[in-house]
Each structure stands twice: as structure tokens, then as C-alpha cells.
Amino acid sequence: MIPTTSYYDIIAKDYNSHMTISDNNIRNYTIKSFKDNIPNGNILDFGGGTGLDLPFLVPDKYKVQFLEPSLNMRAIAKNSLPENISTLSFLEENIDFHNWSETNLPFKEKMNGILANFAVLNCIPDLDCLFEKLSLICAGNCYIHATILDTHPIKMLKTHSMKAALKILLNKKLIRLNKFNGIIQEVYLHPIQKYKSAANEYFNLISYSPIPSSEFALLILLKK
Numbered sequence: 541m542i543p544t545t546s547y548y549d550i551i552a553k554d555y556n557s558h559m560t561i562s563d564n565n566i567r568n569y570t571i572k573s574f575k576d577n578i579p580n581g582n583i584l585d586f587g588g589g590t591g592l593d594l595p596f597l598v599p600d601k602y603k604v605q606f607l608e609p610s611l612n613m614r615a616i617a618k619n620s621l622p623e624n625i626s627t628l629s630f631l632e633e634n635i636d637f638h639n640w641s642e643t644n645l646p647f648k649e650k651m652n653g654i655l656a657n658f659a660v661l662n663c664i665p666d667l668d669c670l671f672e673k674l675s676l677i678c679a680g681n682c683y684i685h686a687t688i689l690d691t692h693p694i695k696m697l698k699t700h701s702m703k704a705a706l707k708i709l710l711n712k713k714l715i716r717l718n719k720f721n722g723i724i725q726e727v728y729l730h731p732i733q734k735y736k737s738a739a740n741e742y743f744n745l746i747s748y749s750p751i752p753s754s755e756f757a758l759l760i761l762l763k764k
């Protein structure tokens with residue numbers, strides 16, 4: 541088992557080539573919803589990976605902050621677009637949200653939207669801390685759009701096992717092991733109720749919608 545950032549450092553060069561047509565459909569579904577809810581303003585591409593969402597975000601009416609802890613994933617993202625786009629900043633420091641506080645944030649602006657596309661939240665075991673820290677960078681109307689692994693118990697029964705579905709029903713986090721070329725990473729499957737309770741002090745859960753023909757759901761939260 542290796543830490544998530546090391547995992548993504550190792551797989552970075554192969555990441556884009558593993559995207560399928562179905563993955564592109566999921567991406568389009570999420571981006572459409574994101575743009576419908578947040579027509580302009582400051583946005584954060586949280587766990588932005590190799591920057592696959594940037595072509596959809598940069599030409600629009602957004603000022604984009606790009607946060608990606610894996611150096612190798614981030615390097616690919618940086619090379620994917622022309623240099624010095626004035627509305628796009630790649631964060632290089634204070635990237636670990638655990639260290640954030642009112643007086644120690646990676647940027648001054650407050651965000652109108654946060655995108656966490658393709659299972660970023662499934663890389664994070666401690667959702668309570670995550671939502672507390674994300675609330676520090678949000679403007680009053682900030683939406684979070686997160687594509688997460690769908691943990692509806694019926695889905696879990698179909699894609700995993702009775703034991704896994706029961707664990708989720710009992711509101712317990714499930715840990716799945718992702719294997720890629722012999723490298724193993726922990727993936728956290730959080731029950732829907734856990735997203736809701738962890739976010740509750742700072743965000744309202746607006747919707748949890750399974751994305752058709754996929755193992756993902758789109759979670760939308762709005763800052764209280």
C-alpha cells in the first residue's frame with residue numbers, strides 16, 4: 541500500500557490514456573451541472589489531476605484555482621495548456637487542506653464553486669475535516685460539485701457484495717483496494733449519510749444523483 545499522492549505520481553503518465561468514452565460522458569454530465577449552477581466567478585478545481593476539466597473551465601467566465609497534490613499529475617496539467625493564462629493559477633504551496641485555517645489559506649479569494657471530479661473525495665478518509673476546511677475558502681453562495689463512487693446500498697449490492705452493502709447501510713466507511721500495475725491504493729467508500737453529516741455544519745446537501753450507466757453519483761452541496 542502506498543500513500544495516495546505517491547500512487548498518482550506513479551500512474552500520472554498513464555492516467556489520460558485510461559479514460560473511456562463512458563468516463564467522458566460522466567465528465568460532461570458533471571461539468572454541465574457545474575456550469576448551470578455556477579455561471580461565473582472564482583472556482584477551485586480540487587484534486588484537478590492531469591487537468592482534464594481545464595479546457596471546459598478556462599475559456600469560460602471563471603477565475604480558476606487548480607489544486608493537485610501529485611507533482612506528476614500537476615506537471616501534465618500545466619503542460620496541457622498554453623502558459624500564463626491570466627485567469628488560471630496552479631497552486632504550488634499550502635496544498636494540504638489539513639493545514640488550512642482562517643489565517644493560513646492558499647489564496648485570498650473566496651470561491652463561488654468547487655469541482656472535485658472523478659472520485660477525489662474517495663481519496664480522502666476524513667470528510668469532517670475536509671468540509672470544515674473547504675468552508676474556509678467558500679463565498680456564501682458556493683456550490684461544491686463532487687463526482688463520487690455511488691454508495692447507495694442497492695448499488696453496493698450490485699457492484700460489491702451483501703457484506704459491503706450492509707456495512708454502508710450501517711453508516712460505516714468501506715475501504716476498497718485499487719490495483720494498478722501492481723501498485724495498491726486505498727479508496728474510501730463513504731455512505732451518503734456520512735457526506736451529509738460531515739458537511740452539515742457548513743453546507744446543505746442539495747442533491748445526490750446517480751450518474752446514468754456508471755458507478756458514480758454527483759453530489760451537490762451549497763454553503764450555508
Ligand SMILES: C[S@@+](CC[C@H](N)C(=O)[O-])C[C@H]1O[C@@H](n2cnc3c(N)ncnc32)[C@H](O)[C@@H]1O
Nearest residue numbers: 544548587588589592609610613657658660663
Ligand atoms: C481519480 S483522480 C481525479 C483527477 C481529476 N479530478 C479528473 O477528473 O480526472 C483523483 C485525484 O484526487 C487527488 N487527491 C487525492 N487526495 C487529495 C487531497 N487530499 N486533496 C486534493 N486532491 C487529492 C489525487 O492526487 C488525484 O489527482
